Amino acid sequence: xKILPILAVPVLAALCQSPAMAHNNHFLPGDSFFxxxxxxxxxxxxxxxxxxxxxxxxxxxxxxxxxDGNLGYTKLKxxxxxxxxxxxxxxxxxxYTALERPLFRLESDDxxxxxxxxxxxxxxxxxxxxxxxxxxxxxxxxxxxxxxxxGLFEKAEPVITDWTLGPEHLPLQLKQPVPPLAxxxxxxxxxxxxxxxxxxxxxxxxxxxxxxxxxxxFEEAQTCPNLQNIYDNVPGTKYIVIDGKGFxxxxxxxxxxxSQARTQVK
Numbered sequence: 001x002k003i004l005p006i007l008a009v010p011v012l013a014a015l016c017q018s019p020a021m022a023h024n025n026h027f028l029p030g031d032s033f034f035x036x037x038x039x040x041x042x043x044x045x046x047x048x049x050x051x052x053x054x055x056x057x058x059x060x061x062x063x064x065x066x067x068d069g070n071l072g073y074t075k076l077k078x079x080x081x082x083x084x085x086x087x088x089x090x091x092x093x094x095x096y097t098a099l100e101r102p103l104f105r106l107e108s109d110d111x112x113x114x115x116x117x118x119x120x121x122x123x124x125x126x127x128x129x130x131x132x133x134x135x136x137x138x139x140x141x142x143x144x145x146x147x148x149x150x151g152l153f154e155k156a157e158p159v160i161t162d163w164t165l166g167p168e169h170l171p172l173q174l175k176q177p178v179p180p181l182a183x184x185x186x187x188x189x190x191x192x193x194x195x196x197x198x199x200x201x202x203x204x205x206x207x208x209x210x211x212x213x214x215x216x217x218f219e220e221a222q223t224c225p226n227l228q229n230i231y232d233n234v235p236g237t238k239y240i241v242i243d244g245k246g247f248x249x250x251x252x253x254x255x256x257x258x259s260q261a262r263t264q265v266k
Contacts (some may be wrong), residue, residue, distance in 0.1 A: 023191045024065065024220075025150040026072035027198065029180045030171045032129065034076045034198070035059055035152075037119030037213055039221075043093045046086065053079045055197065061121060062150045063216050063223040069191025071146060072183055073198050076124065079175065080202045085244040087265045089207060092240050092247040095263070096120055097208045099238060113150050118212045121224040126173045127206045127243065129167060132158070134210060134227035139166030144180060146147045146191075152224060175199040181245035202244060209240040233258070 027034050036042075037059040046054060058074040087120065123133065131137055134179045141149055151159055176199055183194050194262040211226025229237040233256040241248045253259060 015126075021065040022066035023069045023071050023148060024060060025062075025145045025148050026060065026070060026074045026193055027076070028072050028136075028138060028141065028183070029178050030136075030140045030142040030144050032131065032135065032169055033123040033125045033172055034077070034200075035061060036122050036124065037071055038093055038122045038209070039119040042119070044088060047090050049086070052081050053077055054081055056124070059119070059121075059213070060150070060220065061152050061213065061221065061222050061224045061227075061247060063154070063221050064150075065220045070193045071135075071191050072144075072193055073178070073196070074193045075096065075195075075197035077197045077199045078150065078205070082202070082244065082245075084265060085202050085242075088242050088244065088247050091263070091265060092207075092209060092242045093120060095247070095249070096238075096240050098240055100212060114203050118214065120209050121210045121211050121213050121227075122211055124172065124200065125206055125208065126170070129206070130167070130170050132161060133230055133239065134152075134158070134224070135162040135165065137162060137166045137169040138171065140180065141166075144184070146184065146254075152227055153231070155227060158228070172198075172200070173204065207242045210238070211244070 034056070035058065036056045042056075054077070056076045056078065058072075058076065080240075089231050135158060136149075136151060138144065149159075151162060153159055153162075163226065178194075178198060185191055210230060211224045213222045214225055217224050226239075230239055230252075235252050235254045235256065237252040239250050241250065246262060248260045249260050249263070251261070
């Protein structure tokens, strides 16, 4: 169970008395995962990286774009990356994009520059996480998100499950925990994201490819329809779990049960 400091009590009271604003929530301290979009550009940078750390940008997949500011953390730094983890994520990306071809947009006729428009949706969890995929599982979302839920599902059942199971799951464990309310602006302050990245250790996390992003209207308004298929155990649905030694491809069969196939790279 996640517990907020005593300061949360007056903050919650203030929230209940003030109108909610239509802002965009990014990663909040109580969330179970950090979501990113892995495109061809990102995987090229990942593959060419010679250091032990790498920076990811947060991507929202709630399908909405609000104009009244942003809240939370938008950057994640992954430390302690070794050759095994680097190879596993790279090979998993190529395996996943072989299952369903990504879409590209031609940026320059002269140089034939293409940009992937539907990145692979990747959720970064603690290595021991065992809950349903795609749920924020943040029991304190009303405080940390200033009453804006920002879930990745549109149907009622997974949303109710999210709120119900929140107290049973720990948030993504960071190397340097961030204060749960540091990202919340004071009264009348503009709602902005935090410049400081959150940090995780590669040996303590797993990355899960759960689908391709779908753009709805605004470029920032993306969703991940395959998450609902995973939740509903739709036959033929796949996702890939990556760790430091390889990756596991999970496939839902015709009876709605999941089987796994392991690929070792180390």
